[in-house]
Amino acid sequence: MSTDVKHIPEAVLRAEVQRFLTGAGARAEDAEQTTRALLHASRIGVDSHGVRLCRYYADLLQAGVMNARPTRVMRRTGPAAGVLDGDDGLAHGASYQAMDEAVDMAATCGIGAVGVVHSTHFGAAGAYAVEAAHRGMIGLVTTNSLSLVSLFGGGIAFHGTNPIAMAAPVPDSRPWLLDMATSSIPFNRVQLYRSLGLSLPEGTAVDAQGHPTTDPARASFLQPLGGPEFGFKGAALAGVVTILSAILPGATLDPDILPDAQARQRREPANIGHFFIAIDPARFVGRTGYDAAITRYLEVLRASPAVDPKRPVMAPGDREWAEAEKRARLGIPVDPDTLKALGL
Amino acid sequence: MSTDVKHIPEAVLRAEVQRFLTGAGARAEDAEQTTRALLHASRIGVDSHGVRLCRYYADLLQAGVMNARPTRVMRRTGPAAGVLDGDDGLAHGASYQAMDEAVDMAATCGIGAVGVVHSTHFGAAGAYAVEAAHRGMIGLVTTNSLSLVSLFGGGIAFHGTNPIAMAAPVPDSRPWLLDMATSSIPFNRVQLYRSLGLSLPEGTAVDAQGHPTTDPARASFLQPLGGPEFGFKGAALAGVVTILSAILPGATLDPDILPDAQARQRREPANIGHFFIAIDPARFVGRTGYDAAITRYLEVLRASPAVDPKRPVMAPGDREWAEAEKRARLGIPVDPDTLKALGL
Numbered sequence: 001m002s003t004d005v006k007h008i009p010e011a012v013l014r015a016e017v018q019r020f021l022t023g024a025g026a027r028a029e030d031a032e033q034t035t036r037a038l039l040h041a042s043r044i045g046v047d048s049h050g051v052r053l054c055r056y057y058a059d060l061l062q063a064g065v066m067n068a069r070p071t072r073v074m075r076r077t078g079p080a081a082g083v084l085d086g087d088d089g090l091a092h093g094a095s096y097q098a099m100d101e102a103v104d105m106a107a108t109c110g111i112g113a114v115g116v117v118h119s120t121h122f123g124a125a126g127a128y129a130v131e132a133a134h135r136g137m138i139g140l141v142t143t144n145s146l147s148l149v150s151l152f153g154g155g156i157a158f159h160g161t162n163p164i165a166m167a168a169p170v171p172d173s174r175p176w177l178l179d180m181a182t183s184s185i186p187f188n189r190v191q192l193y194r195s196l197g198l199s200l201p202e203g204t205a206v207d208a209q210g211h212p213t214t215d216p217a218r219a220s221f222l223q224p225l226g227g228p229e230f231g232f233k234g235a236a237l238a239g240v241v242t243i244l245s246a247i248l249p250g251a252t253l254d255p256d257i258l259p260d261a262q263a264r265q266r267r268e269p270a271n272i273g274h275f276f277i278a279i280d281p282a283r284f285v286g287r288t289g290y291d292a293a294i295t296r297y298l299e300v301l302r303a304s305p306a307v308d309p310k311r312p313v314m315a316p317g318d319r320e321w322a323e324a325e326k327r328a329r330l331g332i333p334v335d336p337d338t339l340k341a342l343g344l
Numbered sequence: 345m346s347t348d349v350k351h352i353p354e355a356v357l358r359a360e361v362q363r364f365l366t367g368a369g370a371r372a373e374d375a376e377q378t379t380r381a382l383l384h385a386s387r388i389g390v391d392s393h394g395v396r397l398c399r400y401y402a403d404l405l406q407a408g409v410m411n412a413r414p415t416r417v418m419r420r421t422g423p424a425a426g427v428l429d430g431d432d433g434l435a436h437g438a439s440y441q442a443m444d445e446a447v448d449m450a451a452t453c454g455i456g457a458v459g460v461v462h463s464t465h466f467g468a469a470g471a472y473a474v475e476a477a478h479r480g481m482i483g484l485v486t487t488n489s490l491s492l493v494s495l496f497g498g499g500i501a502f503h504g505t506n507p508i509a510m511a512a513p514v515p516d517s518r519p520w521l522l523d524m525a526t527s528s529i530p531f532n533r534v535q536l537y538r539s540l541g542l543s544l545p546e547g548t549a550v551d552a553q554g555h556p557t558t559d560p561a562r563a564s565f566l567q568p569l570g571g572p573e574f575g576f577k578g579a580a581l582a583g584v585v586t587i588l589s590a591i592l593p594g595a596t597l598d599p600d601i602l603p604d605a606q607a608r609q610r611r612e613p614a615n616i617g618h619f620f621i622a623i624d625p626a627r628f629v630g631r632t633g634y635d636a637a638i639t640r641y642l643e644v645l646r647a648s649p650a651v652d653p654k655r656p657v658m659a660p661g662d663r664e665w666a667e668a669e670k671r672a673r674l675g676i677p678v679d680p681d682t683l684k685a686l687g688l
Contacts, residue, residue: 077454077627077628078452078453078454078455078624078627079423079424079452079453079454080423080424080449080453080454080455080456081453081454081455081624081627081628082454083628083629105424108422108423109422109423109424109425109453110421110422110423110424110425110426110457111422111424111425111455111456111457111621112424112455113454113455113623115628115629117629138587138588138592151645151648151657152657152658153650153651153652153655153657154648154649154650154651154657155648155649155650155651156648156649158645158648164581166584166587168587168591176583176587178580178581178583178584180577180580184570184573184574184577201573201574206651209651210649210650210651211651225569225570225574225577225578226528226569226570227571229528229545230528230545230569232660233524233528233569234569236522236524236660237508237522237581239520239522239659239660240510240522242641243482243510243512243520243638243641244482244623246637247512247629247634247637247638247641248482248623248625248628248629248634249628249629250628250629250630250633250637253637253640253641253644255644255648256644277455277621279457279588279592280422280425281592283421283422283425284421284425284427284459284592284593284594285427285459285461285591285592285593285594286594289594290591290592293590293591293594293597294587294591296597297586297587297591297597300597300599300600301495301502304495304498304499304500304502304599305498305499305500305554306497306498306499306554307497307498307499307550307553307554307555308497311497313495313496313497313498314496315583316576316580316583
């Protein structure tokens, strides 16, 4: 991070981001949920999906691409299923609501699933998975997104970076937490490396003709996880995400989502889709058995020998929760452009 | 394949594998379900999980590690949840039953999930995912397995190759079908390359100290999908599988599963776990909307330009279903050891 980064206490940042979003036209309750999701990412060190996104959302609100006064409609379609229409508003409140409904269904049925349609960019998928874990459930979250990743052997961008997030509750501890794109790297790494003059890792990006490149200036889209040899796996996982998040609830397919510039010009909402699953461990092995097993799993995993003893093995989320503790003490680092927008 | 491979018509092979398994002590109805799962894999060209496994299962039955007279018990724990105890028998009948129960739950609730405990090696995960698709549902299947894959930066084998399978129904067509290990390659590729004297791809295997190697003779376990740079993603996906398949239903954790030799010595069953989810598209976007969207998705995907025009892009399953058509005409290739065991 540059020296122009300032560390801001979370409470201050929350108030400022919320104020900024309402200033851009969002309702107070929507701004609150968006801020909550952005702070999840900023707190655990995922700055690409943190408070810096508030400017992006404000732009879309002001350009009329997002609906500042959405009427969300939740339709229960079965004891354990539902579809929530986000009415093209900020996606975060809709996403928290969808996961909350899925958790309610899981409490009654053992598992529950809610698809969201007519939605927009929801930030970090893990924000919603964690909410299920806070209520004692395993949470699974997917979203589709704008084409940025090639198929295996594909010459154009097809799928989005289509993340998969899962959180699992751990007794007396932060949840086990996975939140990963199905590409090897996110596109903003390409942009960052361009400005830093660094080479990209092998097998992560391709040029405009689909040929592998490590030069960020020539990189025009990404390769799926697994790269030139095993990228059929990453591409298939991206497909899992598209099927669950877009096809199943009825949202737009990744290659049909308009790039932001075109969406702005046409003032046309994206109709991005998300999918939320909650699973209640109490309905499977039972709460006691689950708590004992996940505890033992993490103990055995963290005690497992590393190739390099200076770099011990970690469970998904360990690095992020450690960062959250650090940031709780030192504040959240905010980049200059976002500081300026927030008047900090 | 060597020249000693023979092509056997599916009907002949089915009868012989079933006879072989009952000869090893399996009940007729269990042998039938095992044969059904093995033929799924053999039919679509996944020979590692095809009929050759009948010898492995017969060995475990005869060594008393598997229960030849299991009493399976299905416990409904909620409207959309259940746990099936496989009583240490052949896993295939239990797995078909679990998916069938999950599909019934999904028909009522929108989604359903069944965990299986006290199970054994179930063959190809895709065999059961496909069954959900044949009943109009999206099917998701996971299983944990014996430690063979390192953690990210890990010095020992920790997770199994922990596959993820998903099938999605496609109108007037074979299902979209993914069935992938969360390692880059399966361990039997290491064994195959040893005998062929070939080098392994970079980033797929490690030696006994956990250091990367491309020499199959030195390879003692596998790296997670993503390799030395992005293997934290593959390792996390293996963790997703362990949490769903082992921790949630109450099965043995991957690192605690006894290697076959020890299991034989102690006559101790493995208590492997599986997890089955079925989702009914009719409860989300609706059948008509789903059918139109999955059809369009696959049309757009298959028409998407390839880097190399001679190698068009494919959807997961395309290669496998094409192989199935070929094998329906030419018969299923069977290796010499299996031919001998089956008396063919």
